[in-house]
Amino acid sequence: MNQFALVGNPNTGxxxxxxxxxxxxETVGNWSGVTVEKRVGTLRGRGGRLIDLPGLYSLLPLTPDEGVxxxxxMEETPSSILNIVDASQLERNLYLTIQLLECGRPMLIGLNMVDVARSRNIxxxxxxxxxxxxxxxxxxxxRKGTGCAEVLHALGGLEASRSGGFRIDYGPAVEAGAARLAALLSSGGTASASDPRWTALQLLEGNEAVRASLPAAVRPAEVDSILEQTAEELESSGLESDIPSYLxxxxxxxxxxxxRSALDRSGQRLHTATERIDAIVTHxxxxxxxxxxxxxxxxKLTFDWxxxxxxxxxDGFISGSLSGAISTALTWLGASPFxxxxxxxxxxxxxxxxxxxxxxICILFLLISFIEDSGYMARITLLMDRTMEAVGLSGKAFIPFIIGFGCNVPAIMAARTMEQRKDRLLTTMLVPLMSCSARLPVYALFAGVFFASNRALVVMGLYLLGMVLALALAKLFSRTLLKSEPSLFIVELPPYRMPQPLSLLRMTWEKVKGFLRKAGTIILAGSIIIWFLSNTGPGGVGVDMNESFLASIGGALAGLLKPIxxxxxxxxxALITGFMAKEVVVSTMNIIYQVPDMAGLEHxxxxxxxxxxAFSFIAFILLYIPCLATVGVIRKETASWRWTFFSMGYSLVLAYIVALIIYQGGRLVGLV
Known part of the structure; x- marks a missing residue:
């Protein structure tokens, strides 16, 4: 099956x-860093696989996602390359385009965002x-689908052609060096899917990923010798000796x-609506x-209004009509009381x-998706850069933090977009402190019972508490465990745009779908296990819940939890079962207290x-051990059990200390 590689700068669509x-x-965002690994789909109407690769500014990988x-x-053989470029940022996008053209593969350019360019009179x-x-x-x-049918049609005509019409003459010294490297690679058998000249140019440019892929027959010493010779010849020609800078x-x-031939900026607006808005929101x-x-x-919209x-x-439907219908059906089928x-x-x-x-959860995700797709989220990362830098983090770390409000798993994966390993590791350790959607049911339950008049303020306070603690720990960890040089933060500010309703609903659905999937798998399985543990014990089935296995398990922790x-x-x-997924905390309480509806559970x-x-409890839920899925992705991304167990251990200790301060401090000042 033919493969088509979809390649372009970040945030080009x-x-x-x-x-x-x-x-x-797939998730779409009006900010960079959305795609962090390759995604595969089948082209509609014509077959073939389309590979969506992470955004990159050049073929020199600075981060793990760019390395993908x-x-x-280098290692696979796409039939053709579909390079998407931003018409409103053409100069910057063309650097990657030139590198792709030098691959020699059949290629099509999708000139995207022509509407944005037109609005700027470009x-x-x-x-x-x-x-x-x-x-x-x-x-x-x-984003509107305009011209996509033409792209599908054009892809069909690429398979028999190659992009051999474009070539840059880099001068005698570089061309001679490239020819020597190409000959060396051809004699050793290159692992690259592209032609030897492209591989040679990448080696001259200092692409370590290309170098690492060379076959064993190509000796590094020979490559280094050619690179040194080329640098000397370049300098002797009266040019700079640094080959990458020269290229x-x-x-x-x-x-x-x-x-100069294809772009006309003579009518470009000097002050766009985006710039006028930015003067306020990025102040x-x-x-x-x-x-x-x-x-x-x-x-306020989510929890109060x-x-x-x-x-x-x-709740009225589930505890009333649905529960009653299921109960009637079970009775009609002759189901046992058990x-x-x-x-x-x-x-x-x-x-x-x-x-x-x-x-x-739907309302919160809908509103957050609106902020993401509007372009405002990128401005928040810019605003937070100074704060993040002050605690030893890259400004890019704020992007995974915000994604973590939805789910910690993709948020940790989004840390791949960071250049330094120290920044990636530090962000991975701290993302679990962000309030993911799984914690929302717990917040909503307790805030609704004890802080009904200030629900929005309390829940927002928990989100801010997680963020503040993450920044404080970033400062501590960056000075002790993970020391390194300060990192450079570059963020692209996309134009503001009004999200399309269909796209907005899709973004929201993709986030909600994960919650529903857990409801049908982890929460369902957890509810069954919890029910069995609460109804069985050393005395058999149907024991009093206080004598059940669940009571014994929970009772083992009661002494440790009393001070908080x-x-x-x-x-x-509830805390033990919450390790499976934080939503299971509410499921556990619903089963333990044997209530018919939410009003009963609240009582x-x-x-x-x-x-x-209650406040001590929900603060503990915010901070204690990440859920099972998050632990799994931490292990995968760090490739280290040591860092995985450290993440679990420090968060548990932090949760206990914060809850202890809240509860004992509250008692000291007379709160009950």
């Missing part, structure tokens, strides 16, 4: 085009660009020549207060107790906790 061409759906793209082009002549580059150029607007200069000059004094005000508004009302409606209790009290009660918070305010076996059992929780104990 690659994933939007991928979704349209394959009729699949570079290795794919005129790009696609025909002139096509003549300059020697490959087909198709203008498109990927960049020659390519930049060729790009300027191409743009060094007003920027962060505006962001906090926006987040407070989001939490709309979300709680919809959750009450869903089966009836398992299904109604265990499965419906456990899973339904979590699903009632689905409206609040919730030293009961019920709380201990039982109000009797079991005081407001001070």
């Amino acid at each position: 690659k994933t939007s085009l991928f979704n349209t061409l394959t009729r699949s759906y 793209a570079a290795r794919f082009l 005129a790009v002549d696609a025909g002139a660009l096509q003549r300059e580059l020697g490959v087909p150029v198709v203008p498109i607007v990927a 960049r200069r020659i390519r930049t000059e060729r790009i300027a020549q191409i743009c 060094r004094i007003l920027g962060i207060p505006l962001f906090l005000a926006l987040m407070f508004l989001i939490f 709309l979300g709680s009302l919809l959750s009450d409606v869903l 089966t009836h209790a398992l299904v109604v009290d265990g499965i419906v009660g456990g899973v339904g107790g979590v699903l009632v918070f689905l409206p609040q 305010g919730f030293g009961t076996w019920q709380a201990g059992a 039982q929780v109000a009797m079991a906790f005081t407001p001070l104990q």
Whole structure:
């Protein structure tokens, strides 16, 4: 099956085009760093596989996600390359385009965001660009699907052609060096899917990923000898001796020549709407207060104004109509009392107790997706750069932190976009402190019971608590465990745009789908296990819950939890099962307290906790051991059990210390 590589700079619309061409759906964001590994889809209507590679500015991989793209082009054999470029940022995008053209593979250029360029009065002549580059150029607007049919049609005509019409003459010294390297590679058998000249140029440019892929027959000493000889010849010609700098200069000059032919900026607006908005939202004094005000508004909509009302409606349906219908059906089928209790009290009660918070999760994800797709999220990373740098982190770390509000697993994977290993590792260790959606049901339950008039403020406070502690620990860890030089932070600010409703709904659905998937798997399995443990014990089946296995397990922790305010076996059992997924904490309580609906659970929780104990409990839930899926991805990304166990251990200790301060400090000042 033919393979087509989709390659381009970050935030040029690659994933939007991928979704349209394959009729699949991958996460799309109006900010860089969304794609962190290659994604595969089948081209609609014509077959063939389309490979969406992570965004990169050049074929010199600086980060692990860029390495994915570079290795794919070197080690695999795409039939053709689909290079997507941003028409409004043509000069910058063409550097990667030139490197791709030198691969010698059949190539098509998708000239994306022509609508954005037009709005800025930037005129790009696609025909002139096509003549300059020697490959087909198709203008498109990927997010709207404009021109995508033409791209599919053009891909079909690429298979018999090659992009051999474009070539840069780098001068006698470099060309001679490239020829010597190409001869050496040909004699040793290169591992690259592209021609020897391209591989030689990449070696001259200092691409370590290409060098690492060379076959054993090519001796490093011979490569180094040719590189040194080329540098000497370049210097003796009266040019600079640094080959990579020389190559960049020659390519930049060729790009300027191409743009003089294909690009007209004479009518470009000097002050766009984006710049006028940025003057306010990225203001060094007003920027962060505006962001906090926006987040407070989001939490008010989610927990006070709309979300709680919809959750009450869903709770009435699950505990009333649905539960009653299932109970009637079981009776009609002649189910035993044991089966009836398992299904109604265990499965419906456990899973339904979590699903009632689905409206609040949907609203929160919808609003966050709106912020992401509008382009505002990139501005937040810029605002936070100074703060992140002060604690020893790259400004890019704020992107995984924000993604962590949805789920910690993709957030940790997003740390791949960071150049330094120290930054990636430090971010991976701290992302679990972000309040993911799995914690929302716990927050919503306890905030609704004990802090009804200030629910939004309390939940927002928990989000900020996780962020503040993450920054404090970043400062500590960067000075002790993970010392390194300061990192450079470069962020691209995309233009603001109004998110399209369909795209917004898809983004929200992809986030909600993960929650529903857990409800149908982990939470379902957890509810069944919890129900069995709560109804069985040393005395057999149907024992009093206080004599059950679950009570014994939770009771083992009760003594340790007493100093932080919730030293009961019920709380201990909920924390243990919460390691599977944080939503299971609510499922466990629903089963333990044997309540028919959310009102009943709220009543039982109000009797079991005081407001001070409740706040200590949810702060502990925020910080203690990451869920099982997060632990798994930490192990995968760090490739180290030592760092994995460190992440679990420090978060547990931190949770205990913070909860102890909250509870004992509250008691000292007279709070109950």
